[in-house]
Amino acid sequence: MEDSRLISLHDHLSEGMSRRGRRGGLGRVKGTPGTTAVFRTSRFEDQHMPDNRLYRGFVRGGVLGKRKLDRIIEDVLSKKGGKMPWKTLRRECVEQWRIENMTDKRSDKEVGDIVLTTIPPAYLSKKSNMVVKK
Incomplete structure (x- = not known):
């Protein structure tokens, strides 16, 4: 019962991510490959993006601590032998x-x-409630 709830929650939230696009944009489709590389360069941002309060409202902020959560998950699993419910x-x-x-x-x-x-x-x-670090 709990496994099915976990899987359905994961599927639901993953589906929402794909509808918004990989980076959480406003659109419903993923961007074409290679276009984000232009926006990642600081030179492009410095030259073409205004730096004012109005613009900052539309700039994508930091991700909800996802990197930290990734690290926390890895650390907790490592301390418990790489496997736990x-x-x-x-x-x-x-x-x-x-x-x-x-x-x-x-x-x-x-x-x-x-x-x-x-x-x-x-x-x-799908067969077990265990999360196993690979």
Whole structure:
């Protein structure tokens, strides 16, 4: 029962990401390959992008701590031998997230859902509730 809920949550959130585009843009389709490389260069940003308050409202901000959550998941799994049930992994990752981000106003449930969607799909199994680091 819980495995099916986890898989459906992961599928639902992944589907939402693909509808918005890979980088979370406003459109419903993914960008064409190679076009983002132009925007990644600081020279392009310095020359062509205005730096004022109005423009900053439309610039994509930082990702919701995704890199930190990736690192937290890897660290927690490494400490437990690379394998643990997903509920335990979620709980321990949320606890670690709270230690590192005390000022974060999101609920534990919301952070837990973000942790679940951040787990690499290769670590998950359809036959078991275990998350296995590969």
